Amino acid sequence: MKKFFRALLLTLFASVIALSAFAFSACGPQKDDDKIYVGMECGYIPFNYTQSDDANGAVKISNAPGYANGYDVMIAQAIAEKLDKELVIVKYEWTALVNAVQTGTLDFIIAGMSPTEERLKAIDFSDPYYESNLVIVVREDGPYANATTLADFRGATIVAQQGTFHDVALQEQAADYGINRGTPMDSFPMMTAALSVGTIDGYVAEQPGAIADCSSVAGLKYIPLVNNETGFQNISPEDVQLAVGIKKGSELTAQVNAALAEISADERDEMMQRAIELATGDNVQ
Numbered sequence: 001m002k003k004f005f006r007a008l009l010l011t012l013f014a015s016v017i018a019l020s021a022f023a024f025s026a027c028g029p030q031k032d033d034d035k036i037y038v039g040m041e042c043g044y045i046p047f048n049y050t051q052s053d054d055a056n057g058a059v060k061i062s063n064a065p066g067y068a069n070g071y072d073v074m075i076a077q078a079i080a081e082k083l084d085k086e087l088v089i090v091k092y093e094w095t096a097l098v099n100a101v102q103t104g105t106l107d108f109i110i111a112g113m114s115p116t117e118e119r120l121k122a123i124d125f126s127d128p129y130y131e132s133n134l135v136i137v138v139r140e141d142g143p144y145a146n147a148t149t150l151a152d153f154r155g156a157t158i159v160a161q162q163g164t165f166h167d168v169a170l171q172e173q174a175a176d177y178g179i180n181r182g183t184p185m186d187s188f189p190m191m192t193a194a195l196s197v198g199t200i201d202g203y204v205a206e207q208p209g210a211i212a213d214c215s216s217v218a219g220l221k222y223i224p225l226v227n228n229e230t231g232f233q234n235i236s237p238e239d240v241q242l243a244v245g246i247k248k249g250s251e252l253t254a255q256v257n258a259a260l261a262e263i264s265a266d267e268r269d270e271m272m273q274r275a276i277e278l279a280t281g282d283n284v285q
Contacts, residue, residue, distance in 0.1 A: 031104075036085040038076045039092040039100055040068065040111035046212050046275040047112035047242075048072040050091075051284050064091040069284075071208070071275040072110045075129050075263075079108075079244070082259035098122050101247050108256070109245030116238045119245070126244035126256045130268060132206040133240065134166060134232045137195065137213055137222045144201055147223045149230040154178035156201035159185055159194070165239050166204040169232045192217050206240070212276045 031037060040048040042061060050066040051058055057077070058067035068089045080087035092100055097113070100106040101123050115125035136158060138144045144156055155178060160167035162184035174181040182200050185191050191203040192213055202223075205213065210222035225231025227240060244260075246253050278284075 032086075034086060035088045036076075036080055036083065036107045037088045037090055037105070038080075038108045038110050039090045039097050039106040040072055040076075040109070041094055042066070042068045042089070042091045044070075044072075044112050045284070046070055046208050046272070046279040048110075049279060049284055056278050059087060059089045061091050062088050069275070069278060071130070071272050072112060074271045074275060075244075075260075075268075076108070076110045078263055079110075079256055079259045082262060083255055098245065101245050104247060107246070107252060111245075112242055113245055114238050114241055115243045115245075122248075124246045124248050124250065124253050126246060126253060127260055128237070128241040128243050129260050129263070130242040130272070131237070131240055132208060132242075133225055133227050134169060134204055134235065135207050135210045135222045135225050136202040137192070137205055137210050137220055138202040139195060139198070140219050140221045142198075142201060144223070145221060150177050150179075150225060150232060153202070156180065157182045158202045158204065159183065159191060159200050160204040161188060161191065162186055166206075169235065170204055172234075173232055188213060192220065195220065208272055208276060211273075212279055215276060216280050 042048050042050045042064070048068060048070040050061065051069055052066060054060065054067050056069060057074070058069040059073055059077070061068050073089065076087055076089070090106060092106070094111070097106070097109045097111060098119060101109055113119070119125070136147070136153065138147070144153055147153055157180040158170060158174070159182035160170045167184045170181050185194065188205070188209065191200070194200045195203060196217065196219065205222070207222070207224065214220045214222055227235040244256050246256065
């Protein structure tokens with residue numbers, strides 16, 4: 001009996017140690033003042049994604065296998081350089097990012113995150129580092145390949161991904177432009193497949209995603225609409241702008257804004273184009 005209780009106690013002790021280690025690791029790395037700790041999902045092409053090696057400037061993910069690359073990583077590298085800090089990429093679930101900044105585990109969120117009203121209650125955001133337009137992807141040989149405005153899609157069957165603000169915009173405005181709103185689809189691969197075989201005439205996407213789709217699927221192109229002008233109307237900045245998430249009241253906000261101000265619009269466009277090109281590589285996981 002004594003041996004049984006002794007074994008039980010040892011098992012419980014080992015379990016407590018294991019759980020403590022897990023909890024500690026889940027909190028992220030021990031912070032170093034000479035480094036900045038940036039959180040992202042490492043799974044949102046072309047903004048941030050995981051690859052198998054350090055090719056093309058990828059950064060080792062500090063708490064998971066693989067290397068991070070993409071537009072967000074490039075922006076993070078530029079900010080780190082201007083702040084004279086070493087960049088540490090920390091992989092986080094999307095829903096845990098805001099809390100990690102609130103608690104100080106992370107310095108920044110650079111993860112394709114928009115500064116929505118709800119998020120602004122919890123954390124601060126930098127000036128935007130990217131703003132996208134809602135565009136429509138079509139077939140190069142299709143009837144809408146030469147469209148230039150949303151009004152040119154009269155009679156077209158257009159879809160959007162289910163549960164996105166893309167579909168909300170389409171639902172609210174399709175009738176105004178004589179567009180047939182198709183049944184929303186679960187994913188972008190489903191929409192590209194439907195478009196390729198002619199089931200639909202086009203689908204709504206944000207410009208970076210559209211560029212990536214057109215780069216990887218032959219025969220597609222996108223119509224470069226401009227929000228609130230030639231494209232969808234009543235699009236608010238919080239829907240399409242991306243910014244750096246920072247702890248409320250942090251002096252880092254001003255430093256990040258100063259760093260972003262030194263990155264020109266042309267440089268940002270070049271970064272995005274490169275991120276899209278690299279996202280189609282064989283080493284992307």
